[in-house]
Amino acid sequence: MKNLIQFQKASSTHQETIFSWLASPHVREFWDNSPEHKTDIKLFISGRKQPSNYFDGIFSYWVGLFHKEPYSLVMTSTVYADDSCPELWRQNLSLQGTTISIDFCIGTLNYLGKGLAAPTLEAFVKFFNETVDPKADTFFIDPNKDNLRATHVYEKAGFKLIGSFAAEQGFFIGKESFLMIKKL
Numbered sequence: 001m002k003n004l005i006q007f008q009k010a011s012s013t014h015q016e017t018i019f020s021w022l023a024s025p026h027v028r029e030f031w032d033n034s035p036e037h038k039t040d041i042k043l044f045i046s047g048r049k050q051p052s053n054y055f056d057g058i059f060s061y062w063v064g065l066f067h068k069e070p071y072s073l074v075m076t077s078t079v080y081a082d083d084s085c086p087e088l089w090r091q092n093l094s095l096q097g098t099t100i101s102i103d104f105c106i107g108t109l110n111y112l113g114k115g116l117a118a119p120t121l122e123a124f125v126k127f128f129n130e131t132v133d134p135k136a137d138t139f140f141i142d143p144n145k146d147n148l149r150a151t152h153v154y155e156k157a158g159f160k161l162i163g164s165f166a167a168e169q170g171f172f173i174g175k176e177s178f179l180m181i182k183k184l
């Protein structure tokens with residue numbers, strides 16, 4: 001199954017598909033569908049020539065394809081030990097390499113509940129390390145504590161539950177999330 005999964009940097013051909021995923025009820029429950037987030041996605045797609053006021057434009061967006069059909073979205077950013085970094089995150093940063101945070105969803109309903117989530121995440125971590133940043137050796141993912149399905153599939157994909165924290169900024173401010181980590 002894994003060799004049928006590919007990733008592409010989000011581009012203008014994906015934009016409407018991504019926005020339709022963000023508007024789906026199953027994604028809206030756990031993802032930010034705000035106009036600010038959509039503007040940030042547009043800015044990324046157009047090459048980040050203008051600044052973004054959505055987390056200062058730190059995110060990159062990737063589309064997962066199965067049999068060449070888009071079905072999933074991955075959002076990444078490099079984690080630094082700056083003021084916005086929660087203490088639990090700071091304590092678990094890679095010492096030698098890069099730490100990457102991941103947000104993930106399966107957007108297309110036909111691909112939901114088909115056992116694709118864990119293989120997609122495993123394939124994404126490999127893709128990112130091999131083709132985007134060879135120094136990336138530590139991957140964070142932070143499901144909402146109520147998102148038992150996500151927590152389960154992340155464990156299947158090799159992420160270990162480290163602890164919990166409350167988001168200090170952004171759309172999910174104050175909400176308790178788990179920090180789960182996969183190390184290569």
Ligand SMILES: CC(C)(COP(=O)(O)OP(=O)(O)OC[C@H]1O[C@@H](n2cnc3c(N)ncnc32)[C@H](O)[C@@H]1OP(=O)(O)O)[C@@H](O)C(=O)NCCC(=O)NCCS
Pocket residue numbers: 026027030031103104105106107111112113114115116117118142143144147148149150152153
């Ligand atoms: C989370 C998400 C990526 C999982 O993808 P999926 O296609 O639903 O998952 P899969 O079919 O690959 O696997 C589902 C697994 O979770 C289990 N599961 C389903 N509901 C569950 C629940 N409420 N509690 C615990 N496990 C659950 C299934 O039994 C299955 O486990 P198994 O393979 O060991 O039998 C997807 O549901 C999604 O994108 N949801 C909306 C956005 C989201 O929540 N993103 C995560 C934000 S951190």
